[in-house]
Amino acid sequence: MMEFEKVVGIVEAALLTADGPMQVKELAGLFNSEEMDDKDSPRVIKECLVELEKKCESRSIELKRVASGYRFQVKQEYSEWVGRMLKERPPRYTRALLETLAIIVYKQPVTRGDIEELRGVSVSQNIMRTLSERGWIKIVGQKEVPGRPSLYATTKVFLDYFDLKSLNELPEISEIQELVLKEAQTVENMIVQDLDLEQTPGNGFSLSQSPDKKVSETNDEQSNVVNLPVNQ
Numbered sequence: 088m089m090e091f092e093k094v095v096g097i098v099e100a101a102l103l104t105a106d107g108p109m110q111v112k113e114l115a116g117l118f119n120s121e122e123m124d125d126k127d128s129p130r131v132i133k134e135c136l137v138e139l140e141k142k143c144e145s146r147s148i149e150l151k152r153v154a155s156g157y158r159f160q161v162k163q164e165y166s167e168w169v170g171r172m173l174k175e176r177p178p179r180y181t182r183a184l185l186e187t188l189a190i191i192v193y194k195q196p197v198t199r200g201d202i203e204e205l206r207g208v209s210v211s212q213n214i215m216r217t218l219s220e221r222g223w224i225k226i227v228g229q230k231e232v233p234g235r236p237s238l239y240a241t242t243k244v245f246l247d248y249f250d251l252k253s254l255n256e257l258p259e260i261s262e263i264q265e266l267v268l269k270e271a272q273t274v275e276n277m278i279v280q281d282l283d284l285e286q287t288p289g290n291g292f293s294l295s296q297s298p299d300k301k302v303s304e305t306n307d308e309q310s311n312v313v314n315l316p317v318n319q
Contacts, residue, residue: 091131098135104161108156108247111136154246154253184214188223192245192257196227196238215239223248 108205115128135159140150147165151158155316187210190202202210218224222244229235
């Protein structure tokens with residue numbers, strides 16, 4: 088049988104070379120019966136993964152388990168500098184798209200009509216197409232109502248992109264609401280500082296009027312563009 092350190096090295100090399108996450112079963116399949124006993128291979132591979140996690144503690148990369156398996160990726164604290172050398176620009180997504188995705192994530196499986204009812208506006212076909220092309224959502228069936236509309240749900244690709252092993256790791260709605268409120272307060276503070284409202288009294292402008300009005304009049308599909316990081 089092969090020495091443990093040698094097995095660790097092979098597993099590490101495989102994960103560094105692979106195009107995507109690898110499962111324990113796939114890693115075990117790299118070895119023949121003379122190199123590793125078939126019955127012991129899952130246990131040995133898991134021990135190798137634990138060893139690699141420890142080795143990464145003092146390195147700039149980490150071994151991450153996501154929905155599709157295990158992969159190496161750059162630690163978040165180094166992503167800013169690594170991003171500077173990437174030619175691919177971070178994807179830009181509208182708030183409308185992210186709201187649609189959030190509804191699918193938390194209410195799945197849902198129809199397009201369900202999404203429109205929750206958002207209060209129609210859902211652009213471009214939004215659904217973009218989410219599908221990214222591989223984040225897929226059709227999982229049809230709802231048993233007249234017209235049999237398609238039911239949408241998230242995929243493993245979505246979980247992998249956002250570093251999740253399962254939907255159970257998603258934050259609670261209350262946590263998201265707190266983050267949104269904090270972000271809104273930060274944005275409001277920045278607007279106050281930029282406009283220097285306190286030093287220009289009587290200018291007839293208030294935060295409760297023009298900014299909100301402009302946002303509400305902006306096209307749903309083009310407003311509030313949000314950048315997401317390039318998948319590592």
